[in-house]
Amino acid sequence: MSRPRSQAEYLARLVPPSVAGLNRRSLLAGAAGAGALLGTGLLAGCGSDSDSGAGSKTVSVGSNASDPTPKDVLAKLAAGFQSSSGVQATINTVDHNTFQENINNYLQGKPDDVFTWFAGYRMRFFAAKGLAGDVSDVWGKLSGYSDAFKKASTGDDGKQYFVPASYYPWAVFYRKSVWQQRGYQVPKTLDDFNALGAQMKKDGLNPIAFADKDGWPAMGTFDILNLRINGYQFHVDLMAGKEAWTSDKVKKVFDTWAGLLSLHQPDSLGRTWQEAAQSLQQKKSGMYLLGLFVAQQFNENEQDDIDFFTFPEIDSTIGAKALDAPIDGYMMARKPKSEANAKKLLEYIGGVDAANIMVKGDPGTLVANTGADTSGYTALKKKAAELVGSATEIAQFLDRDTRPDFASTVMIPALQQFIKDPKDISGLLTSIENQKKSIFTS
Template sequence: MVAAGPLLTACGGSGGSSGGSGGKTVTFGSNAAVPQPKGAYVNVFAAAKKATGITVKPNWVDHNTFQQNISSYLQGNPDDVFNWFAGERMQFFAGQGLASDVDDVWKTIGPHYTDAMKAQSKAPDGHYYLVPFDYYPWAVFYSKSLWKKKGYSVPTTWDEYIALAKKMKGDGITPIAFTNKDGWPSMGTFDYLNMRINGFDFHIDLMRKGEKWNTPQVKAVFDQWRELIPYYSPGFAGQTWQEGAQALVNQKAGMMVLGLDQIGTIFTGDKAADLGLFAFPEINPKYGQTAVEAPVDGFMVSKSPKNRDGVDKLLSYLGTAPAQQLWLGTNPADIATASGVDTSKYTQPQKDAAKLITGAKSLSQFMDRDTRPDFADPVMIPAIQKFLNSPGEIASILSNVDKQAKTIWASGS
């Protein structure tokens, strides 16, 4: 994959500080090289300097490049703080000793967070390794004005979803803006299909244990998925999610399964009010629509930060409602994790997203966060891409995935 930004390497020293010496500069490895949310971070870092006296020296890297190089980066000479994710992705690096705990920070920010958010920030050893900053749901998004013009109604069941897709196709609209050049967007569709067909518990076990990939339950997910392919964007394998979201804005497509964190950066300004969303439809009535994919983004600390005192001051600020409120004011594609944020200032999509998340019985983190990083991207991205290109080969694909999963989990961490 061609990198859209610099390689992930440390951006340099921490202003001459070391260990806990209390220097004034903290280096920050960020996966936000694109204009937004980069601009939102710039604003927050400026506010952080006023509030704490700490200057943040960011190392901007393209999102995909960041993820692909994170392991070697953390084993080298990483920045003091870096963007990362809750769930297995956080726990994996904590377990490898490639991150230091942030227990002292949590002594300050703890009252601002729910027990559920605290749990998302801990590793199995009982220590905190993440300061959560924002989160967002994956849902089915659409243009409200297009739907009003066409008289479309929100589907709640699979049959209604397929019927709507057929109607859209008949109206000359691409029913589902599915684009998968980057590989990871399709993971969200798999997660929802699996949770809707087999339930949340089965899905999480599948992600975390590496077992049962070559089973009728998982095959059923891909058999269901096959029904959607005729309604996908032509040439979807070579298109980015940005192209798919633009098709939604331009009313060339009717629906798109994506995260608010992504599509919210396309539906901006006056267009934000036109962005509607609904929960992925029910397939198995036993499980309904109770599970929602809601990835939590936040900050971790490298194993040996050069400015530990500065890191703690910075993260204690970023873990507050004012910092997150400022961020959301520039980047209204997420929801704050800390309590105390003025939700009346949320855009309508943010309010709809918050309602979807708070109404959920179970929250997943996304495939590449709920499972091991050495399984998600290297194994599942090519497996799903192969399925989408050759749906009839799912039996051999799942057999291969199962063998790789067993090998990876047998190797430990």
């Protein structure tokens, strides 16, 4: 559930779901415009045509799980699947960044039967382009998933194209010992939140730890404010280019954010998320809006001192049940060499046995299936799972819910400009809207 360590790594991880145009080098150089992204090479599916046929006992998996722990977990999933079904899953692992850079070419070529990917817009894009297979019948056999997880796995046509495996929620984290010492209470409304921040300032704390040197963390702040002020549907439509950034609804988000900036840790554009998390760990900041991976910056003996709350309600008619919780999982190629085996594998991955393997194999993973044995979860992980389970809608984070070229070349500099100088919100939103029109109509 780790996030990129630097802006360069973040940009390298962005996915090219559109057509030819910007390559990785031009992205890293800060190029923008109407072009989309094209990988620098080709990802070729390694399954052979000889694998096909009704009697096939193999299925191929294209995987971006190149880090040791997730790679080992996938190998254990493949072994478990073979043991239960008699079908051998051949895993073709490609470096995480390379996989994502070349996914568009990969899916248009000869992809593996099943491949690792992300829920939300990035899934819907390939489904709409006919580059992914319909797995609605697999979903008919699955249990243990909330409606929000199913919604995040559903394409624009109402069919399912994705099976969730793991996730990590975003929330407001704090140290219990600091709050107990100061007598702080979890805020229920934005007014409560502002009052709490003001008290923390008086107590000598940075109310909200904050960092945006790497470009992506501020996206989480925008997401949660937009979800709380305008609701889930408006948020995902805005990310998909269907709503105007110049609307009063979006302006209200930035106006609200501008009112909170004085509570944010200063000089955030020169700070990494790890450094901001360390200020929370060192009891110099009172709160931090981030993903569950914030716990990585705490010592083992401090893990029980971490707690969180979901960002408070702003509009009572909208509530506070929607959140960012990026979901990782699996999809099926549009024409798998062995569709029957591909669907068998997805059904297995979506089941309880696979979820239990993931729980035991990766201590940093929250599994999507609620039927898993999570008795080994820490109290923090158990609470995080309950939070996502109670969510009415799950957004995937800005850089997953929109086109990656728009996220990287428009939103990163725009949000950083806002943080640096929040005075000209109208001018900023006009610039975003103009660039959005250029990119989304290319």
